Amino acid sequence: MGAQHFDIAIAGGGLSGALIALALRARRPELSVALIEGGPAIGGHHIWSFFASDIDPADRALVEPLAAARWDRGYDVAFPEYRRTLPTQYRSIASENLAAAVEQAMPRGAVFTDARVETLDAGGVTLRSGDRIAAGAVVDARGLGGEQLSALQGGWQKFAGQMLELDAPHGLTRPVVMDASVAQLGGYRFVYVLPFGPSSLFVEDTYYADDPALDSELLAGRIAEYAAAKGWQVTSVSRQETGVLPVVTGGDFAALWQDVPHGVALAGVRAGLFQPLTSYSLPDAVRFASHVAALPALDGAAIAAASHRYARAHWQRGRFYRMLAAMLFGAAKPDRRYRVLQRFYRLNEGLIERFYAGRSTAADMARVLAGRPPVPLAKAALVLAGVGAPTSLNPDAQLQPAKIS
Template identity: 65%
Template sequence: MQGRFDIAIAGAGLAGSLIALTLRARRPDLSVALVDKGESVGGNHVWSFFATDIADADRALVDPLCIARWDNGYDVLFPALERTLPTSYRSVTSERLDAAVRAALPADALFTGRAVASLDPAGLTLADGARIAAGTVIDARGLDGERLTRLSGGWQKFVGAMLECEAPHGLERPVVMDATVDQIDGYRFVYCLPFSPTEVFIEDTYYSDTPDLDVAALTARITDYAAARGWRGTLGRFESGVLPVVTDANFAAFQAEGGEVAQAGVRAGLFQPLTSYSLPDAVRYASALAALPRIDHRSVLAWSRAYGRRHWRRGLFYRLLARMLFRAAEPDQRYRVLQRFYGLDGILIERFYAGASTLADWARVLTGKPPVPMGRAALVLAGIGAPGRLTRPVAPPHPLTAPPATEGMP
């Protein structure tokens, strides 16, 4: 027996870690255990978000985790549109998250390098046979292969790398989407974060029909993109990912597979269906959980299920837009959907990313001449021609810590 806790969280990714940090900050009377198979908290990731995604009351939860802040807006570039929007942008790294969790939790409450073999309402059983008893169990381990089959849609996949430039890169603010690049394998764009005058994180991203990820090819495209911008240097930190873009689901079956323990994070379907964006939902969930009058197994299980159902209903608009992207547009023309979207009102765009779009936003996005063939748009709106069920990637990518193909730039 590894001890007894009020709450045991399986999975020290973004969602699980934010729950642990929030409970320690707001409910210090509760003992919290956090368990993960990885040796570090958060894996190897950069999570970014708009400042307007987070409620004022929750900023204190996230601000200490931010390693970079840009208050001079961000850029988007398309073949027929270039625009600077004023919204502030933030980034969190897994290293900063790891340090925050280790500072907040007692040493005997953080179990890294310990895989969970099974869980039940009374606790967690680890792969080495150890048992962690708990009054409440929360499963935040991410999506698994079986659960993916309950979802329909496409994929957002990416490789990112930090470029250490030989000279200042000159980038003044984040480039959230540069879709002027060749449109390959669906909607493609490059994402750039200037972490310092000589450091820029470059991510090559695709909205694709398949989860296949050729890490070496994408790394080469990052190198080519940097060279085209006149950036010379060495590629350092790497990461990769394949995320679901959801157009539909058997949500009752998806949720039922969670069994008799509460679910959190992407395992509970708590992400924006079109952007695969999970940080705002992870913050909201953690904040709402900490505010519950009773934190016990039955209360948290019932609340988490109801929370997931409400989130699924609120995601209807985003799933409809995802259908439009994947079924109404030819793969190499998908950029037109985003190009039109980024020409709309900036406040509407802020609400979209925060998952807080209004009915008026729906009407504004869906009216007017669509950036896709009218016939296909009508079929999608009628629910005809939806994408098929997702299947588990043949070889899911793991976070990278070193360049997979080339160690530097010419």
């Protein structure tokens, strides 16, 4: 490879790392940026979805061109005792779109794939091949490391998704973001349906579970059962993905950062930048990319310090969501957890939008907590007192980052 030097090297070509690279190329084009991905392609093989209300107007130009599908007529939710259509617009980004945008924006020789990181430090990134990419600043956006999980407490969101090609039009005009009218198996379960085309549906079977074990064949079978129950005749499966992500109920922010090399910045879920209850990371990935591109100084020390301050403020703002996650896992029986979300979706649409974006107001929090909770009062009191809440996450769990909604 030979000696190479960049102003900024980003380790991790997933959603967060790629968005930082795109934001820097658009807003700070004078800087040289390297994007280093251990897998064969930028973005991997994922679909990330988001509500249009998640994105600030100033940042829409960064994400709207990435959308593989847009739905402007709202979305549906369904529960055993309640159904609703909400008007919020919805979008999905496919990893192929993200990779294409990076290829177009980045100069030749600045994107590295199949480049596994051996070590990184404030002066650059050393690959397992032995090659060294020197940089004035280093950002680690490789995803939440297994060693970091022991600093967190909580449960898991796990899912399998398939793009189903049908023999006839399905007739859906809106996404079904949460269909929890299905049998509640293995924790809180819902099915997620995106109509990508007249006869194409992305269907995902999702669980809020106490353990991270994922049986992809079992979930694929349940997707097939769901499709059959809807009367959809599947001719082929053109895309598949799985994911296992933490739902955080508590933890130690300092421990999350304790092994970070001096002078290295963290980004994305590796920095804890996701909504603790939903594991939803896209809004924070966009905001942080914009934040980095707007920093007055972009040397290594400045970016590292800024990333720590940003993540610490995010952790503090997440206390409310961690408390709700603890109530969901610690106070509700697994087959009754749907009642928490069923009650939540009866609330004001603006409150729901702010919740998913991780921007709940004090009034929102008070409204969510008002009235009789949909969990046993005694258990709720114990969880709030720290008794019966989920314990530390398994550091050996095999996380698979993907879209969360």
